[in-house]
Amino acid sequence: MLRKDQTGLVVIDVQGKLATIVHDSEAFISNLVKLVKAAKLLGLPILWLEQNPEKLGETVPELQEALDMVEPITKYSFSACGEPTFVDAVKNTKVKTWLISGIEAHICVYQTALGLLDLGYEVELVSDCVSSRAIQNKEMAFAKLVRKGTEVTSLEMCLFELIGDCRADEFREALSLIK
Template identity: 50%
Template sequence: MLKKEETVLVLIDIQGKLAQIVDNSEFIIGNIATVVQGAKELQLPVLWLEQYPKGLGHTVETIAQHLTDQSPIEKITFSAYQTEEFVQALEQTGRKKVLLAGIETHICVYQTAADLLANGYVVEVLADCVSSRTATNSEIGLQKMMQLGATITSVEMALFEMQQIAKGDSFKAISRLVK
């Protein structure tokens, strides 16, 4: 089970034109914005990555507007785990459960998940927060991550799993977010 004290949210490359042309783009971007707000409500650390922003552009505003208290980690590697600044930031959280969201499922999300799993992290992929330019590539990416040992979840499932109790201000806030 996900516990908010053990979990970190990792956002991968939700940038520029690519974010607008992935399969089911509007739905995916909306869900990522929701999970970011939920993570903040639950006080989860959020690590935010951008792949070569000079060329691909910056994180879409729908998501970036919820991350104004931090800056993205720039990378040129497909796997975030191959970027030293990310590994250091992840280790500093002290958390071993990683919730993954981003694009593209079959490239950067998949390679990040593979490296995280190989390095002892528990990985849960938010299936409604990942996409690729084609639905087929996204599905293949999810299947390969599951074969490696990643678990598949959704925004609503993950947030309520970490909330654990159906009362209080956090519960009310999360309930509003997912409706």
């Protein structure tokens, strides 16, 4: 069960043209913006990654706007765990479980999730906030990651799990994000 005092969010490489050509890109980006807003509402640590932004471009504007209080971490390795700044940021939190979102599922998401598992963290893929150009690549990545110990959740499932009670202060505002 996810707990907001032990959970963080990683947003991976939702940049440039690639973000607009992944499978079901509009729904993916919309869900990811909702996830980021919910994570901020719940006070979760958020780590935002950009892969080689000089070549791939910046994070899409609507997601940049949602991430307004977070600084992106530039990376060049496919796994964010190959970037010391990211590993330091991960270790400087009190997080036990990382929610993983972004693109592409079979490359940077896959390798980052494996890296976090290797570092001893629990990992949950937010299924409707992860994408690839081809749905088959997403499905393959998820299948391999589940066999290696990750869990799969969705935007609504993780949100309600983190809130836990309809009397929680964040409930109404969180509900408005997904309705």
